[in-house]
Amino acid sequence: MTELPSQESAETENVRGLLEEVLREFDELGPDTEPLQVELLASEILGEWWEAGDDLAAELIDFAAAAPEPERLVAPLAVLRSLAGTEEQRAAAGLALEKLGRDEPAWAGRLNQVTVGDCWRTADVYGDASSVLCVFGEGEGAHGLLVSIGYAIHGGWADEAVIVEAPDEVVAEMHTQAAESGGLITCERISPGRAHQLLADAFVGTELQDEPEITDDYVRFRALAQARLRVLPEPEPVDPPQVLSTEDQAEIIDEFFRSTADVADTEAARVCVLRLIEFGVEHDPRRPLRVGPDKLASFVDYVDDGDVALTEEQDEVLPEVLAAWARWGASRDGLSEEATESLLEAVDDRLYERDLEGESTMDAYLDGLEDLDEQSVAELLERRRFAVPEVVTELGGEEVELDPSDPEQRRLLALAEHPEFQDSLAEDDLDEDGFLRLAAYSTLVDQLWDGEPAEVWRAARRLRDKGLDRDQVLEELAKVLEERLAPGEEDELEFDIDEYCQALDELG
Structure with a gap:
């Protein structure tokens, strides 16, 4: 087994483990493995790195110079030479491979060496969505790259990309979809240059987002899809964005x-x-x-x-x-x-x-209140929406709608506004300062929701009238409360209500 250079940090130990897993996966490839199968394996690995925000390609390339068993690095370096995400990494992988001076697998020189076939596009008549299929290779070895593109936001972006093994069947499905759409979907053959332009723009639109809503297939096939784009002819020029003065x-x-x-x-x-x-x-x-x-x-x-x-x-x-x-x-x-x-x-x-x-x-914001006149309803909604502006948050990786009238659910909505403390809360190692800040904030939200003490909302409105935004207002109010919180019985926090209200009256 290859021994990676020892480092003292836990982070380095983690990288060592990840690289060793990669080497083991490439050890299982035979010299006669089909290039597409190698590419699919590599694309999945590169996708996992990309999704985790931790591209280990550079570490793997650097490791090649000091590897005790350099023969194990030949296969992954050959893959990175073709599929790495940047031109610099591809060049560095090629240089590292040359320095190793080892024989390459038979499949190495055939990676991303494919002919370009027909390209097809379906699109709705509104311009909201499109699917682009590019066929590569011929006969039984033909495969396709199918990408779904949405144009509602971000100037167009890809949310799904998949390698398909039977592109002819996909083309038939695209024609059927258009024929059965009642004129709402079109299907047409497009030039490879046009396909390149559409796909390149779509991938840029996805990559520019901090947290794009993409499928698992997008992650899995992303690296191979972008490699296939480099095989296509140069993108065709398109009209520039419209400038509206x-x-x-x-x-x-x-x-x-x-x-x-x-x-x-x-x-x-x-x-x-x-x-x-x-x-x-x-x-x-x-x-x-x-x-x-x-x-x-x-x-x-x-x-x-x-x-x-x-x-x-x-x-x-x-x-x-x-x-x-x-x-x-x-x-x-x-x-x-x-x-x-x-x-x-x-x-x-x-x-x-x-x-x-x-x-x-x-209904949630007006819970428990009846027979209010129109002005009272408006004032109550203004206060409670200031306290809890959103009723949807993310829990367990899924968006959920919570009831702000329920104290526990309201507390979850309040804490969701402080993601910087969520990891510490989950691991139960929140420090005292963080605990006091969150306690002050969640208590403040409850006070604003209930309208008690009334001094809280009056102070909030004064600060808002001075030009402070909601976050700044809450920060100022929370400071006043946090400075007065003290441990009470049974580990509860207490504060002097009269002193607190007086400080609020002096605020702003």
């Missing part, structure tokens, strides 16, 4: 209101249209005014998540503006009557879901 945007808004009688031309409605244009410029720069079910649903998601800012008045007119914008955009895009009807139905469905979500959330 402030004057252009104002003209578009004027044109929209001149062309539709469904929405009153008010300041609130104009802001909604402006936000739709801005959303398109940011997330769909080549076709910022394009309308599609996924794109408009994503806009609503961004509004609900607070990433697109609307006042309460603007939010009230959003449903009618969104429906009119969809109808107007469909006409601009030349969509068929069937496509337009399907689009409007999708918008109605999303708005209906939003109403249900709003009613559910409203």
